[in-house]
Amino acid sequence: MSEFVQLLTPEGERREHPDYDYRGGPDQIRSLYRDMTLVRRFDAEATALQRHGELGLWAPLVGQEAAQVGAGRALRAQDHVFPTYREHGVAWCRGIDPLQVLSLFRGIDYGSWDPTEKGFNLYTLVIGAQALHAVGYAMGVQRDGAVGTGDPDRDTAVVAHFGDGATSQGDVNEAFVFAASYQAPVVFFCQNNQWAISEPLERQSRIPLYRRAEGFGFPGVQVDGNDILATYAVTQAALQRAREGGGPTLVEAYTYRMGAHTTTDDPTRYRLSDEVEHWKLKDPLARVEAYLRRNGFATDAFFTELAAEADALGERLRTGVRQLAEPTPHQLFDRVYAEIGDELAAQRDGYDAYLASFADAAPTDGGTLETAVAR
Amino acid sequence: MITLAKALNAGLRKAMENDPKVVLLGEDIGRLGGVFRITDGLQKDFGEDRVVDTPLAESGIVGSAVGLALRGYRPVVEIQFDGFVYPAYDQIVNQVAKMHFRTGGKVTMPMVIRIPFAGGIGAVEHHSESPEAQFAHTPGLKVVACSNPIDAYWMIQQAIASPDPIVFLEPKRLYHSDKAELDLAVPPVPLFSSRVVRRGDDLTVLAYGPTVKTALNAAAAAEKEGTSLEVVDLRTLSPLDLAPVFASVRRTGRAVVVHEAHTNLGMGAEVAARISEECFHSLEAPVLRVGGFDTPYPPARAEEHFLPDLDRLLDAVDRSLTW
Numbered sequence: 001m002s003e004f005v006q007l008l009t010p011e012g013e014r015r016e017h018p019d020y021d022y023r024g025g026p027d028q029i030r031s032l033y034r035d036m037t038l039v040r041r042f043d044a045e046a047t048a049l050q051r052h053g054e055l056g057l058w059a060p061l062v063g064q065e066a067a068q069v070g071a072g073r074a075l076r077a078q079d080h081v082f083p084t085y086r087e088h089g090v091a092w093c094r095g096i097d098p099l100q101v102l103s104l105f106r107g108i109d110y111g112s113w114d115p116t117e118k119g120f121n122l123y124t125l126v127i128g129a130q131a132l133h134a135v136g137y138a139m140g141v142q143r144d145g146a147v148g149t150g151d152p153d154r155d156t157a158v159v160a161h162f163g164d165g166a167t168s169q170g171d172v173n174e175a176f177v178f179a180a181s182y183q184a185p186v187v188f189f190c191q192n193n194q195w196a197i198s199e200p201l202e203r204q205s206r207i208p209l210y211r212r213a214e215g216f217g218f219p220g221v222q223v224d225g226n227d228i229l230a231t232y233a234v235t236q237a238a239l240q241r242a243r244e245g246g247g248p249t250l251v252e253a254y255t256y257r258m259g260a261h262t263t264t265d266d267p268t269r270y271r272l273s274d275e276v277e278h279w280k281l282k283d284p285l286a287r288v289e290a291y292l293r294r295n296g297f298a299t300d301a302f303f304t305e306l307a308a309e310a311d312a313l314g315e316r317l318r319t320g321v322r323q324l325a326e327p328t329p330h331q332l333f334d335r336v337y338a339e340i341g342d343e344l345a346a347q348r349d350g351y352d353a354y355l356a357s358f359a360d361a362a363p364t365d366g367g368t369l370e371t372a373v374a375r
Numbered sequence: 376m377i378t379l380a381k382a383l384n385a386g387l388r389k390a391m392e393n394d395p396k397v398v399l400l401g402e403d404i405g406r407l408g409g410v411f412r413i414t415d416g417l418q419k420d421f422g423e424d425r426v427v428d429t430p431l432a433e434s435g436i437v438g439s440a441v442g443l444a445l446r447g448y449r450p451v452v453e454i455q456f457d458g459f460v461y462p463a464y465d466q467i468v469n470q471v472a473k474m475h476f477r478t479g480g481k482v483t484m485p486m487v488i489r490i491p492f493a494g495g496i497g498a499v500e501h502h503s504e505s506p507e508a509q510f511a512h513t514p515g516l517k518v519v520a521c522s523n524p525i526d527a528y529w530m531i532q533q534a535i536a537s538p539d540p541i542v543f544l545e546p547k548r549l550y551h552s553d554k555a556e557l558d559l560a561v562p563p564v565p566l567f568s569s570r571v572v573r574r575g576d577d578l579t580v581l582a583y584g585p586t587v588k589t590a591l592n593a594a595a596a597a598e599k600e601g602t603s604l605e606v607v608d609l610r611t612l613s614p615l616d617l618a619p620v621f622a623s624v625r626r627t628g629r630a631v632v633v634h635e636a637h638t639n640l641g642m643g644a645e646v647a648a649r650i651s652e653e654c655f656h657s658l659e660a661p662v663l664r665v666g667g668f669d670t671p672y673p674p675a676r677a678e679e680h681f682l683p684d685l686d687r688l689l690d691a692v693d694r695s696l697t698w
Contacts, residue, residue, distance in 0.1 A: 124470075129465060132435055132441065140445075178432070
């Protein structure tokens, strides 16, 4: 396999690659650009909302829009994604309302979308744990006979997202072993953003990450993670291989985390501004804009309208996040088990009675935990 | 007559026949039938897709079972020995246990994690441990322990049918030594319920898994000395079913809890605390515990000192009666 797949240079020039081709036309490229722009705005708003105290934490994706939107847009409806905690762009592509993602970081829930309906599992914070879930799900896909039938609406692939740091985890390596052993229809999509909080890639691996796949017995490919045409094409090929029964692929999207690991992180303590400046020149959005403008595929009006759309999204998120409903006490108790036991039901009922004992009101189902405790 | 091991095998077979979504995963469970032969013959009859020999990776086994459950399957995983469960600990307590809660109830995790547990078989280290309190302390998991072939046959099927994840503890030293007549006409006891297995008037002994047998032996010995012990098999450790326990203790006025796990912060501590809360005015003596010492499980030739046996249990009974 030819190394480092790039189909659009940082200057916005198309490149050919012997193994991968991007076949979408200007309409689709504008659409990809739109997604990246709105996702970047979503991310910027979330970072600002955290600074204003509206979110407990945020994990910025800025710089990784091409890797995520490229991978997300290559999916089919029946495919299933297992994200880590930074896949806001993939979530966007799966039709998950950004407010549902913000709800998680605000501390209201752990993800309120339906994983089955959206084909997008909950975020996973324990590093790499979800890689195994993806493989197990893919084993289920195999047992359902949804691989290699030739029916594009039936054949299913599964994606596990993780970062460079996760490749050091046992679970990711065990996932590689299981996937290879059973030839599970799974794509391991590693966004190598160069830093696992403050630990550089060199602390995780002595060889390029994609080359690890060979040791497990399946192909690995390194793609320019800041090039959306390449990430789209490479992911689509890996997904198709999985759907056809070809087994797993490791995709290493070589990219860069332009922001902090999370809003509690201070990257100036461990990396040089020169490095950040260098990666700014590889910006995933700028190169698509240059390509669209140079070739006359997008007018000024397109960019102006898109900017207005991003502003509207920002406004919707700023307003919406403050209107998210607070959790109720019953959310604590009633969701632990599918069938609640007598002991826990007694704890719930006891707490209900305790809340009801406050004279002025009985804030059980209708009230919030916060207001109840504050009384 | 059927052994506990054969009863589990028959229960698994029945569950697999009843529900094509039941998939077994574990190390050596296919052609070998498991190191204890619990899955003997199942791969031959149900195929490699239903009885999956896995790579040697406990986190991988449980983690991939999470994915299968998310896809609509009902995985039953076998952890080969109790001490090997810890590499899968994150997957069990952070992923399996919390999936229903985290998804706001949209996703269930109908998984059974079978663990051959406890000691007394002269094994090497990591093969004789009793990790039940670690799992019973984890919200989202349910933990049950069978103690005899009849329960084993029914409880494994009930656990597999449950929509919640269940840690299913099997007393390994009873696998092949304990036999009973399985009468299918007798309906099973509900899964999450304790059961009085011997009536008595002077003191209530609370046990589960392998120590039920110890307790019954102690009760038989005590009877010869004129002491009447009631024995309750807890059967379910999370949730606990304590109403029958409270009823028994209110009648006898005394209780001793016995388990093989380390005594400090073990199941006995919880049971004793709950009895104190509920039966304080009925108690003639404090609730006593007989358990493994707070040491690592010792080498096999010293395990007789570690494990609560009939004599240690009767000693506690005497202390309670003479309080």
